Amino acid sequence: MKIKKIESKQFAGIKGVSVDFKDKLNVIYGKNESGKSTIIDLIYSMLFQNASLDKRTDRDFIENSFPHSSDGTEKNYIEGSIIIENKNDIYTLSKEWASKNGVAKMIDANGNIIKDENEINEILKTILIYGEGVYRNIVFTSQKIPQNTLESIFGECKKGDSNVREELHSILMQSVATLGGADIDAIENKIKEKLKMLGDHFDIKTMAPEGGINKKWKKEVGIILKAYYRLNDLNTELTEVTEYEDNIDAFNKQKKELNEEKNEIQNILSGIASIETTFEKRKILQGNYNYQKEFEENAKIDLNTWEGFENDKAQLEKQKCEEVLKEDLQIVETANSIISKNESILSALTLSAKIDNKSDKKLKVSNIDSGEEIIENNGEYDIKGCTEIDLDGIINIKLYPKDVDVDKFKNELDKNRFKVNDIFKKYQVKNSVELNDKFDKYNKFISQKESIDNNYEKFIRQYEEKYASINGLKSLIEKAKDEQEKLQKQISEIKIPEVYEGISDFDAYKKDKQEKINKINSEEEIINDSLQVYRDKLAGRDSDSLKEQIIPLKDEYDNNVAEYKHYEHIYQVFNQLKQTINISPMSGIDNLFEDYLGIISNHSITTKTGNDSVIIASNDNKLTANTLSEGTKETIGLAFKLAVIETLFKNGGGLAIFDDSFTDLDEDRRNEACKLIEKFSQNNQVIFVTCDKVYLGLFTNANVINI
Amino acid sequence: MIKIFLTGDNHFGRKFANYKMKDIIIEKRYESFKKMVDKANEEKCNYFVIAGDLFDNTNNIPTADVKKVIEYIKKFEGEVIVLPGNHDFYSEDEKIWQTFSKQIEGIDNILLMKEYKEYKDTVGDEEISFFPAFCDAKHSSENKLSLYKDYDFNENRYNVLLAHGAIEGLSADMEGQYFMMTKNELNSMGVDCCLIGHTHIPYPSNLNEDKPIECDGIFNAGTHSQLDWHNNTDGECFIITLSRDENKKKVEAKKYCSGILRFFDLYVDVMNKDLNLSIKNIIDKNVIADKKNVVLRVNIKGTISTDVYEKKEEIYQNLLGDFLEYDKEDKDLVEEISLEKIKKEFAETSFVAKLLETLSDRPVEQRIAYNLIKEVMG
Incomplete structure (x- = not known):
């Protein structure tokens, strides 16, 4: 793109201006206030300022570009036209700026007239290649590039594995990235600052303060954490208030239950007076009943005993028992002892006999004691006891131990045996055992009889005294039964409410109930105190109002969190982008920059490779942005700017505007700068505005425009 | 025939602190309340029933608000029945009811139902009984209907149950802490109609403003004037008619839009x-x-x-x-x-x-x- 011509009848301070430009270097020369800079403003406005103006958004343009008349009134008419060449096509654009109704007109290469400003802007966009930002920030801006860009140029770049060229390119790309925008580090710092301001000491992952939900940070509390604490405080308060309310509910419930219990007891107590007499009456009746019942039971026992006695006595009367004399028992005993002794004497002889009866007389061998014949025939025999041998009429032999009077013992024995048998016969018993039994039986009978007689004497007297007779007793029992029945009926007729049943002691009962009431009263007092405590604690607060209060706070908190997340995402995008700055390279910028550096420093300033980094050096001395003189900074900045423009407009369509530049440069630097511009203008258009004649001599091949 | 005007959930005393126009909001809600009393008088209703939450809380209602409410309701030409709800529950000595009771001394047409018992009344030849199942706490997992579950209702009278609490399916009570009851439970109570408060949206929702329709007997008029963003209602109240049709009891109702504020x-x-x-x-x-x-x-x-x-x-x-x-x-x-x-x-x-x-x-x-x-x- 080349600017061929600019014209204006009226624009800011200029009137009736017409300037033709050449393709390469153009120098606009004029005195101060001659309107040189206004021409540059006009070119810019022709390209970027819509004809229809908005009073609000275009306030600065209106303020600066509309001429002020001498009487202070504003004139509302300014205009201009520009001729542009692009790829050998000529475009003529004219604009009349006015509030709302501005007019723009473009005649394109084919002679078409375009009046729609949007359409015109679309065509301009194609011609200009880049947006207004590039023109405003790079093309039309001063060669004094921002400090941060400058620092970026002098920034070291770690070589790593890549080569010097790549690194230099990388440095320059980062510098380009700051040009016409904002300092990347400053943006990063700002994002971090915002993240810190919002999220300081707050962990967005756990949505809690760093260090846990209970951690109370006092310093560096971010906005989110502040909102979190506020919300937390309110939620804690809500929990507290809800708890108080629940406690009040619970106490009220308890109180109510106690009240019901108290009322119930009081009802019982107030009913007790009327019931008391009835109760007493029933108690007496019950006592009587119990007495009758007891009497009946005892009388029945007495009757049983009495009848038993009578019965026993009658039975005994019927029984008979033979008397056995004790002296008979003793006689038997003495006789038996003699019998036993004599028997043993008479049987104490043991003999062996060999008998051979040679006669025809009968031999009789018998035991002396028993008289029993022991041997009938001849033969050998063992003989026991005193023995008598008698051969009929011939001989009689008695055999017995020496010194024993057999006859006497035999006689004594027989006598005693007779005595015993006599007594046995008397009592009709067979032996001593039977006799003893009979004696025992007799004795038992006698003692039983005595006992019955004794008891009879003892109890019956009593019973007779007490009841007169058995029949008398029986009728008393019947009477007691009747009495009980009667009392039972009377008792059952007395109605006592169930609640009072079982009371044995009314005074104790009343006392017990009163104590219960007292206990309830004191419990109630405690509850009332507790209620008061919780009401005081509530202090007019209620959970619903708190919930209402929490809503906007929660919104605020959520909004803060959302904002934090936005910043977090922006930071993420930022970092990704930062990694890819070199990926869209502006190839050739490094060569151009080195060329320009060489020109302005007579090749004393070069890019060099340090040990492991790339630096800009002057005669092997590393240069840094801070150690440079303002003049050197400006010339290096100029080299960079021109390299950028030339790279942006690769096909030579670049444009650079210099408006009263180099005023701070010394002569040498100025000369270098001019060399640089001349070099640049070989392939690009330059409009150099100055009020200093010296430049007219410095540029060897310039189109000088005198204003 | 007996006519009952039903409202509830009026929440007077609420501060509306989050609103810039709180004073006007409060005033407009009173204005709607006044409209209701006027309408009830115009309809010659026998009872003006407030089914709970007349006030916003129990301990922090300015006496001026209590007085103002009483000033309106005492102008009702029948009997006003006030039932404590969960916001203004009655357990014994809540401040709001102390103030209220003191302020209604000498006014004989306002009755605060604070006992669980049958309240009997007569209207002409008709006899009516009210059974209040009011709230005695802010929260409760159990409703108060059980108090009247096995009650021997006299069939010859009109039996009206008054209750306050969430109705399953109509109001949100996720945690079941607002005296939750079900429609089945209410239907099986054996009363002629149930007048309920708590849910701010009206039930039934199909009532007309002019012609009464026959209903199933469960009524929740909702708030008389919308209270916040949450409940989308134009603010209604019900006019319920209890009558006999050949000795069979009939319950009909129509609505009245009292709400001004939306x-x-x-x-x-x-x-x-x-x-x-x-x-x-x-x-x-x-x-x-x-x-x-x-x-x-x-x-x-x-x-x-x-x-x-x-x-x-x-x-x-x-x-x-x-x-x-x-x-x-x-x-x-x-x-x-x-x-x-x-x-x-x-x-x-x-x-x-x-x-x-x-x-x-x-x-x-x-x-x-x-x-x-x-x-x-x-």
């Missing part, structure tokens, strides 16, 4: 970058009340052009300024940052231009980044 919570997604039309459409579609009586909250999101963005407050004022109160939430409404704008303001070769371009699919973040860059550039 709350609307609107969500606007800006279409075609037209903020004005987008808001207008949503308002036209949703707001069916006089603007002067509407409290509006508008949540707006979307992208609009710089021109519109700069004029948005003006647009809000034009569209919303006539409402009683409006609150707008437009943090997600952003000024569009077009590629042109980026190229105009920044060199497109610059990092910031690229950053803004990359964020173009997230307008909110793009805007934040833009502001941040501007802040950095000074």
Whole structure:
């Protein structure tokens, strides 16, 4: 793109201006206030300022570009036209700026007239290649590039594995990235600052303060954490208030239950007076009943005993028992002892006999004691006891131990045996055992009889005294039964409410109930105190109002969190982008920059490779942005700017505007700068505005425009 | 025939602290209350039943509010029945009821039902009994219906149950802490009708304003005047008629719209970058009340052009300024940052231009980044 011509009848301070430009270097020369800079403003406005103006958004343009008349009134008419060449096509654009109704007109290469400003802007966009930002920030801006860009140029770049060229390119790309925008580090710092301001000491992952939900940070509390604490405080308060309310509910419930219990007891107590007499009456009746019942039971026992006695006595009367004399028992005993002794004497002889009866007389061998014949025939025999041998009429032999009077013992024995048998016969018993039994039986009978007689004497007297007779007793029992029945009926007729049943002691009962009431009263007092405590604690607060209060706070908190997340995402995008700055390279910028550096420093300033980094050096001395003189900074900045423009407009369509530049440069630097511009203008258009004649001599091949 | 006017959930004493126009909001709610009393008198109702939550809480209601409420209800020409709800529960000595009882001394047509018992009354030849199942606590997992479950109701009388609590399926009571009851439970009580409070939306919802219709006997009129954004109701009350049709008892009802104040919570997604039309459409579609009586909250999101963005407050004022109160939430409404704008303001070769371009699919973040860059550039 080349600017061929600019014209204006009226624009800011200029009137009736017409300037033709050449393709390469153009120098606009004029005195101060001659309107040189206004021409540059006009070119810019022709390209970027819509004809229809908005009073609000275009306030600065209106303020600066509309001429002020001498009487202070504003004139509302300014205009201009520009001729542009692009790829050998000529475009003529004219604009009349006015509030709302501005007019723009473009005649394109084919002679078409375009009046729609949007359409015109679309065509301009194609011609200009880049947006207004590039023109405003790079093309039309001063060669004094921002400090941060400058620092970026002098920034070291770690070589790593890549080569010097790549690194230099990388440095320059980062510098380009700051040009016409904002300092990347400053943006990063700002994002971090915002993240810190919002999220300081707050962990967005756990949505809690760093260090846990209970951690109370006092310093560096971010906005989110502040909102979190506020919300937390309110939620804690809500929990507290809800708890108080629940406690009040619970106490009220308890109180109510106690009240019901108290009322119930009081009802019982107030009913007790009327019931008391009835109760007493029933108690007496019950006592009587119990007495009758007891009497009946005892009388029945007495009757049983009495009848038993009578019965026993009658039975005994019927029984008979033979008397056995004790002296008979003793006689038997003495006789038996003699019998036993004599028997043993008479049987104490043991003999062996060999008998051979040679006669025809009968031999009789018998035991002396028993008289029993022991041997009938001849033969050998063992003989026991005193023995008598008698051969009929011939001989009689008695055999017995020496010194024993057999006859006497035999006689004594027989006598005693007779005595015993006599007594046995008397009592009709067979032996001593039977006799003893009979004696025992007799004795038992006698003692039983005595006992019955004794008891009879003892109890019956009593019973007779007490009841007169058995029949008398029986009728008393019947009477007691009747009495009980009667009392039972009377008792059952007395109605006592169930609640009072079982009371044995009314005074104790009343006392017990009163104590219960007292206990309830004191419990109630405690509850009332507790209620008061919780009401005081509530202090007019209620959970619903708190919930209402929490809503906007929660919104605020959520909004803060959302904002934090936005910043977090922006930071993420930022970092990704930062990694890819070199990926869209502006190839050739490094060569151009080195060329320009060489020109302005007579090749004393070069890019060099340090040990492991790339630096800009002057005669092997590393240069840094801070150690440079303002003049050197400006010339290096100029080299960079021109390299950028030339790279942006690769096909030579670049444009650079210099408006009263180099005023701070010394002569040498100025000369270098001019060399640089001349070099640049070989392939690009330059409009150099100055009020200093010296430049007219410095540029060897310039189109000088005198204003 | 007996006529009962039913309201509830009036929540007098609520401070509306989050609203700028709180005084007007409170006043308009009183105005609706007055409308109800006038209507009840015009309809010659025998009873004016307030089924709980007449007041907003138990311990923090200014006496002036209590007096004001009493001033209105004492003008009712029949009997006023006040039932404690969960917000203004009665357990024994709550401050609100102490104040209320003191203020109604000497007024013989206001009855605070604070005992669980049968309240008998006579209207002409008809006999009626009220059975109050009022709230005795702020929260309760059990309702109070069991008190009358095995009650031997006299069939010859009109038996009316009064209760306050959530009705399953009608009101949200996720935690079951608001005296929850079911319709089946109410239907099986054996009374002629149940007058319930708690749910702010009216039930049944099919009543007419002019002609009464026969009903199943469960009535929850809801709040007489909308209280907040949550319950979308125009504020109703019911007029219930108990009569006999050949000795068979009949329950009919109609509604009366007492509400003046409306709350609307609107969500606007800006279409075609037209903020004005987008808001207008949503308002036209949703707001069916006089603007002067509407409290509006508008949540707006979307992208609009710089021109519109700069004029948005003006647009809000034009569209919303006539409402009683409006609150707008437009943090997600952003000024569009077009590629042109980026190229105009920044060199497109610059990092910031690229950053803004990359964020173009997230307008909110793009805007934040833009502001941040501007802040950095000074």
